[in-house]
Structures are given as structure tokens and as C-alpha cells.
Amino acid sequence: MKKKPAPLLVYTVLRLLAFLVPLAVFWFFFPIFREYWWLAAIFAALIGMSISMLFLRTPLTDASASLHERRESRASAGQADADAEDEAVDGAPSGDDKV
16 A cells, blocks of 8 residues: 655645746846846745645645644544543542531
């Protein structure tokens, strides 16, 4: 059985590629951007953001769903611990009976 990679890792790698590929294209094919590297970074960031908004909707949805499931499982485990503590406190004799 083949294991799927983590959706958050897939989305992160795709977002990095959406930034780094345009940056490399600007850097290697347009000599003016070697001098104005900050301008190449701004344009690459804008292009990467556009690419991610247009083409990376499914990986973003998968990553968000994975994070939501993880948070829900932690919250339910935390609630079970809190319920067990409440049960232990409610079942213990109180110290107010001593007079």
C-alpha cells in the first residue's frame, strides 16, 4: 500500500515552487533583474500568489481539511481529559464537611 504525502507538505512545496520558478526565470533570462533583485522578488511573489490562487485550490483545501481534522482530534482528546478530571473532582469528598 502506497502512503500519500502529507497535504500540508505538498501545498508548501507547490507554493515554494510557484515563487522560486518565476524568480529563477527573472534572474537568469532578464539581466536587469540581477541588479534589481528586490524587484524580481516582488514580481515573483505576485506571480506565485496568482498561480497559487488559480491552480492550487485543491491542495489548499486538502491541507486545510487535514489541519481541521488534527485540531478536532486534539480538542476531543482534551475534552475527554477535562471530563475525567471533573468526574474525579465531583466524586471526591469535599473538605467543607469538617466543622
